[in-house]
Amino acid sequence: MKKPKKSIILTVSLGTAIMLAACGNGDDETDPEMDMDTGSEDSMDDMEDDDTGDMDMEDHGMNDMDMDDDMHEGHDMSSSGEVPEDLEEAESPTFEVGSQALITDAHMPEMEDVEATIVGAYDTTVYTVSYTPTTGGDRVEDHEWVVHEELEDVGEEPLEPGEEATLNASHMEGMEGATAEIDSAEETTVYMIDFTSTDGEEVENHKWVTESELSPVE
Template identity: 70%
Template sequence: MDMESDSGGHMEHSADEMSSSGEVPEDLKEAENPTYAVGSQAIIEAEHMQGMDGAEATISGAFDTTVYTVSYTPTNGEELVENHKWVIHEELEEPGEAPLEPGDEAVMNASHMEGMEGATATIDSAEKTTVYMVDFVTTDTEEEVHNHKWVTESELTPIE
């Protein structure tokens, strides 16, 4: 559930809304040799939600896939979300071969945030990488977030 948007700051969501069941699409492949192994720790260098940047994360899943930034109008009537990070290829309905190209459209089967599932996404960018599901405690309110989807390898740094 990424709330980051190039068009205007951060959406306010609680840690409960940022946690997930940990379920992943059936066809998503676990990473064979991830930089950060499941159970290891890393520092998050991304602000998908307030209190995330600088948090110490425990890796709860590592998967090889294509990740997309997408723009879409939520199905719940909220305003256009631009450059949402991240939706993975396996969360798109019948996407065909990866990667999709910028400007392509696909229906999302992701429920990272309210109004996302069933919305038509326009692909803004695509990158083949390892994505991680992480557990962390927010740096501002100290709320626990479980199974946050998704953080890319480039958004994590080793703990020194």
């Protein structure tokens, strides 16, 4: 009678071992699938992150272009050629009137690397200014350029950055009569020029370019 009891116990033990082994194999088979699913989700997240990064860079580039367009919107590149009465002609400019020069450091994209004819050269203090147009709209920041003689009632002494003055210039719509803050000031020679822009526009008597924006034509 003792031997059958041992057989029953052995049979139960084997059955238990087989069930445990089966459960173990089931877990092993399930885990890789879970890992694969998790990996796929992580990969999708990474791809979405990469796409978002690309879009951010593209948007940033477009915003920069929009800012450039807004900055120069309403800019009248040509002028009548009239200059303030008290603006002194340069006695010995680097680029003489009638000579050619290359615009190598342009303050507007359509002026970059084009050849210009010098039609006027003047010694003065030149400023970059920020102002709110009298016609409304967004504030214009760091406009290039305004000469000292285009500021109203400021005397002969150059202004310092941070000072304010009323503009008596019409380079851009809404500029004349606006209150401007001086952003930078430099004593130099400024030039009035004729040129053909990169988009084919014939520009006459453009005011102003500074000496540092020009290079000799080779």
